[in-house]
Amino acid sequence: MPTDFEAGGVDRERLGRLLERERAAFVARHPRSAAAYDRAEHLFGKVPMTWMNKNAAGFPVYVERARGARLTDIDGNDYVDFCLGDTGAMAGHSPAPVVAAVTRRLAELGGASTMLPTEEAATVGAELSRRFGLPAWSFTLTATDANRWAIRLLRAVTGRPRILVNSYCYHGSVDESLIVVGPDGRPRSREGNVGAPCDVTVTSRVAEFNDLDGLARELAHGDVAAVLMEPALTNIGIVLPEPGYLDGVRALTRQHGTYLINDETHTFSAGPGGATAAWGLAPDVVTIGKAIGGGVPVGAYGLSAELAAALTGRPDLDLVDMGGVGGTLAGNPVSIAATAATLREVLTDDAFAGMIDVATVFADGIRKIIDGCALPWSVSQLGARVEYRFAAPAPRTGTESAGCADPGLEDYLHVYLINRGVLMTPFHNMALMCPQTTVEDVARHHEVFADALGELLR
Template sequence: MTQLAAALGTISPKAIAALHQQEAEAFLARRPQSCALFEQAQAHLPGGVPMHWMRDWGTPVPLVIDSARGITLTDIDGNHYRDFCLGDTGAMFGHSPAPVQRVLRDHAGDGLTAMLPGADAAVVAAHLAERFGLPYWQVTATATDANRALLRWARAIATLTDAKKDKVLVFNGCYHGTVEETMVQLHDGRTVNRPGLIGQIFNLSDSTVAIEFNDRAALSAALARGDIVVLLAEPVMTNCGMVLPDEGYWAFAQAECKKYGVLLAIDETHCISSGWAGYTGTHQLQPDFLVLGKPIAGGLCAAVYGFTAEVFAAMNRVRDQREPGHSGMGTTLAANLLTLRAMRAMLSDVMSHEAYAHMLPLAEYLADGLRALFGRHQLPWSIAQVGARCEWIFAPTVPRTGAEALAREDDHDLGAALHLALLNRGVLVTPFHHMCLVSPQTQRADIDALLNALDDCLLLLKHLSQPAG
């Protein structure tokens, strides 16, 4: 019996297929305009979408959104949804926060980009320094760009003292945007290119080493090699399914990095759900670099990366020695005037202590509600939670490593059927896993609606699993 089969209990694969078929038909019947637009869009958009992964939601046709406000999405057919995906963290504090709306309304006529800083830049940097404890900051267009930049800086800094250090260390199953060096995984103990990469012609194991999360021996062994320049990591893995650190793991990892002179870069892009200062501040981590993207400008394209005074001093030494020419970092539209104004509004007025005081208890309420629901249905499913971020897992225990999380991808059919059924009941969760975010606009009634909708889906699955007659 497979792990998934054990987790399903009395739910049969035929019932899952029947639920998916039933919900697909209902989805199409209620969304004629989305269907029509899909046919039209395919003339010029591959798959009918502007980004290819927008077809990965598992819906028969793309769900076309007309508006997104607070936590309410409305599609072009007039259907409303309680949004627990929230742009996979990009809108974690709600769609179109009022302070950002005011920035767009009041300052759109004051220039959008000029390749020069506005007065908001200094205020934003000071706020970031106070919040995260790192004194120096730079702004990019995406967290991917921020991660690329810090990897370049880390390698450049290493050449000042130890040219042998040139490799990046990551965790198996990691995600740091589309940075090439991180698109690897472990296979039979070896670091290899991640399957599915398009057009990848270089062997990424030449630049990167992958190990399992929470494996202390593997971490020590990798750092002892002497060729690792930086460990780039989410404090909680989130893209392969949430993988929480063992107690004391980050204290150990930080000590090992210091022991071997390896820089530590923490990617907070998803884990900002942990609290006002992210996972780093909540758990007193002390990284050399810190990256935050997605929600920091309220859904506009922006990210930041911060670094210590020691790193800044080393950067200056690199600048003093480098030849003239393009650094390989930076994009023309990064740190533009309008985005910095929006970022200032988010940091000052939206991503507040008060917001987290609302979000975190509600996320606990959601997690407790899911546990009670699965208990009533006698389903041995577990919950992983990081602050306002909550995910259910079709297994009795949460994974400890990326390999364990990736091994559970045989739950795709069940996940797809439940996501589609929840959509038809007016609830949206993150499609790639079963993750829900609680925002400052989320109310207990919204969580009750999610729990009731999921309860209805599970009851239907059980009914469909009963023998005919």
């Protein structure tokens, strides 16, 4: 029996040996990916974007083709894909309605980039309004840009300089969001923050998720234009709101004259209208990206009627030319066509119901395996998204969630799964369901996951 049990309830020496074995097996299974990585000397970090180096095995899998919930790499290995582009492919890879809409736009109608509107944009805006309850929408190419532009608008309309976020939140590469609560309880720049234009504590305030007292203290300064938050933290691991917390956030922001932005980019998994609709929330702004374009780059932000009127009634704000809100490719005909097809034909109300049902099967099965192994772990579900955590009970704040990370254990599980044809989100132990994900796909994950634990705990 193992004798050196530490965090996570596993023998660390055995974990190290198994991880070394699995990494060696990964290298043997992926010679073409390894060669492609070695040849990529003209790419910064050897990858198209540096976060692609976040992998458990030393180099990334190189994709050859993907369709629905399946992916094949250049070595011919097939995968059940629970990563789905870290939400970008929540509609499944290359869904047929999106392929048809983009093909028609490019091949038949033309005009990939015109800087002119299409009638379809108004249709998309109406559908987003139906889903999220906000009447006025504008488009970007990423959720990061949607957040950046919303922040600028709210600073303008309030005359206040600061933005408040939750510790260990994720809002893309928004400068103002890279702030955390330090061990001494004071705000500080998040570790690894690259090239910050200024000290983030000058632009931002921070409070822990699920901490209304902390939020109230920060808002009492009277200088916060907006609270930018995910209704549930996701990118530090799923942290769900406690009962009454989100209602308390809305009450406090109104009390202090502060706008509320719900970033639904990842929490869109909660349902057709994200957590905003699923949980009956009433933000002033919703930002979203990734999934709504069916894999084609797009982002959007929606404004309340009151806020839209306040902004358009300000002739001193340059919303048309060089005022800092907008981009030449934003709202282009291709991304609009893809978004229309995704919302109308792929990520429908019925599709979400099926995705959430499959995710519930995933969550229930993982709990059964973990309980059977008597591990001090937990499982969190956010609609079509599920994650297993190396802590029980599940963390209630971003700082707690960061503190229960276990890179070695996470890497072992990820490589073990990849070597047996199951792909998880590389940043955490998160599985996302798309409309094509089946109960059989879930069963395959659970079979391999149980085997991984069996080898580790024997």
